[in-house]
Amino acid sequence: MGEKSGGAMSFFGQVIQWFQNPAHWQGDAGIPHRTFEHLLMSGASVLTAALIALPIGIAVGHYGRGGIIAINVSNVGRAIPSFAVLVLAAKLFGFVSGPKVLGFGAVPAFVALVALAIPPMVTNSYIGMREVDRDVREAARGMGMRERAVLLRVELPIAMPFIMAGIRTSAVNVVATATLAAVVAWGGLGRFILDGFGLQDYPMLFAGAVMVAVLSLIVEFSLAGVQRLSTPAGLRPSKTTQKEEPLGSSLDTAAVAA
Amino acid sequence: MLATGVVGAVEDPWIRWSWISGHADIIVAALVQHIQLTLIAVLVGLAIAVPLGLVAWRSRLFRGPIFSLTGILYTIPSLALFSLLLPFTGLTIWTAEIGLVGYTLLILVRNIVVGLNAVPDEVREAARGMGFRPLAELARVDLPLAFPAIIAGVRIATVTTIGLVTVTALIGEGGLGSLIYDGLLRDFKTPLVVGTVLCVALAVMSDLGLAGLQRVVTPWARSRAVP
Numbered sequence: 001m002g003e004k005s006g007g008a009m010s011f012f013g014q015v016i017q018w019f020q021n022p023a024h025w026q027g028d029a030g031i032p033h034r035t036f037e038h039l040l041m042s043g044a045s046v047l048t049a050a051l052i053a054l055p056i057g058i059a060v061g062h063y064g065r066g067g068i069i070a071i072n073v074s075n076v077g078r079a080i081p082s083f084a085v086l087v088l089a090a091k092l093f094g095f096v097s098g099p100k101v102l103g104f105g106a107v108p109a110f111v112a113l114v115a116l117a118i119p120p121m122v123t124n125s126y127i128g129m130r131e132v133d134r135d136v137r138e139a140a141r142g143m144g145m146r147e148r149a150v151l152l153r154v155e156l157p158i159a160m161p162f163i164m165a166g167i168r169t170s171a172v173n174v175v176a177t178a179t180l181a182a183v184v185a186w187g188g189l190g191r192f193i194l195d196g197f198g199l200q201d202y203p204m205l206f207a208g209a210v211m212v213a214v215l216s217l218i219v220e221f222s223l224a225g226v227q228r229l230s231t232p233a234g235l236r237p238s239k240t241t242q243k244e245e246p247l248g249s250s251l252d253t254a255a256v257a258a
Numbered sequence: 259m260l261a262t263g264v265v266g267a268v269e270d271p272w273i274r275w276s277w278i279s280g281h282a283d284i285i286v287a288a289l290v291q292h293i294q295l296t297l298i299a300v301l302v303g304l305a306i307a308v309p310l311g312l313v314a315w316r317s318r319l320f321r322g323p324i325f326s327l328t329g330i331l332y333t334i335p336s337l338a339l340f341s342l343l344l345p346f347t348g349l350t351i352w353t354a355e356i357g358l359v360g361y362t363l364l365i366l367v368r369n370i371v372v373g374l375n376a377v378p379d380e381v382r383e384a385a386r387g388m389g390f391r392p393l394a395e396l397a398r399v400d401l402p403l404a405f406p407a408i409i410a411g412v413r414i415a416t417v418t419t420i421g422l423v424t425v426t427a428l429i430g431e432g433g434l435g436s437l438i439y440d441g442l443l444r445d446f447k448t449p450l451v452v453g454t455v456l457c458v459a460l461a462v463m464s465d466l467g468l469a470g471l472q473r474v475v476t477p478w479a480r481s482r483a484v485p
Contacts, residue, residue: 081422
């Protein structure tokens with residue numbers, strides 16, 4: 001705390017010292033391994049969720065049935081606190097150990113993260129598919145394209161920016177919630193925050209928070225870049241015509257915060 | 259919900275009604291604190307977001323930085339944001355509220371700007387033609403027309419905040435989150451279930467209530483679909 005260390009400057013000095021301590025860079029509880037854990041867990045969760053969510057959203061969008069469910073799933077998802085989902089998963093699956101690389105408490109964390117990542121992906125991929133103009137679809141069929149080609153060569157490319165937006169929303173959400181997963185005894189970068197809090201080691205807590213914040217921003221900005229690149233060249237908005245969407249409609253369907 | 263408890267010595271049911279009736283005071287206190295933390299966050303958030311939104315709407319120069327800064331705040335995970343504040347504000351309500359307010363800003367500012375941008379130029383011309391001064395035009399034409407988008411932002415901010423308040427249980431606040439946390443720490447699931455159910459109910463009811471307010475206050479927008 002400020003009063004103990006006698007001023008903000010020396011607090012930041014302690015944080016820098018914490019980072020400089022070589023012991024914090026080694027072993028299973030070191031920064032590199034915790035970062036690796038965090039990224040592996042987040043990546044595995046997002047990938048699993050995408051394998052479940054995207055086919056559903058794309059199919060619902062392609063056939064145009066069940067749209068109301070696809071739209072509302074992320075609204076419902078937003079109303080359920082991620083903290084509660086994590087704790088529920090911990091109670092359902094216990095604090096059991098996962099694969100060796102992911103370690104103790106990995107199963108409930110993984111299940112919770114997958115569950116949280118699904119809704120935004122379903123909604124966004126559905127909206128993306130619905131964005132495809134009926135005339136465009138008809139024109140593709142008129143040109144003699146088979147259904148498969150219509151889906152793969154017309155619908156999916158047009159829907160891609162929306163699908164990517166869903167993946168990005170989910171990924172940032174998952175990286176954030178994986179931090180919280182330290183509460184259910186899992187590792188990752190949240191460990192530094194939780195242990196720093198438990199030990200009243202505020203430099204460690206602060207250092208953990210800085211690393212989590214930086215990691216989240218890197219994920220957000222790099223996926224925003226991927227999203228931009230995924231837009232077919234012909235559909236890219238010029239700087240002047242870029243339309244702004246209010247949150248809560250299309251591109252930013254689900255709030256990130258976790 | 260699956261009724262498969264953790265394999266343990268004593269089977270702990272998902273809900274024990276006797277605990278609820280015996281701890282009504284604790285549950286109500288948690289709910290009240292949850293509502294207070296949410297209300298403060300959204301109201302203070304609005305008080306900051308409206309001027310920020312107006313500046314971002316009027317000035318191209320400031321729009322970029324305002325969106326970038328609120329966007330960065332929004333991207334930082336809640337536990338990390340609270341932890342960045344904790345060494346300075348300690349285990350006080352300030353740590354929770356500064357963080358919670360920070361999260362509402364992006365949603366609110368963005369919807370305010372989008373709502374104001376959507377006001378048709380002809381309407382603005384007409385208002386000017388009728389002799390409205392800039393401030394009167396803002397208060398009586400622009401803001402009312404932007405209201406559906408603004409309230410849509412308030413709805414998202416409120417539901418998001420209700421979820422985030424649970425995380426503040428880790429820094430000594432929490433509202434219903436303290437029940438959820440209690441359920442985790444003890445081998446007893448009832449508080450967890452009660453906290454989660456009330457939290458979801460609170461979010462859904464706030465959302466419906468604000469949607470109702472939106473309909474009442476903007477009768478002209480009823481025929482249009484508003485997010």
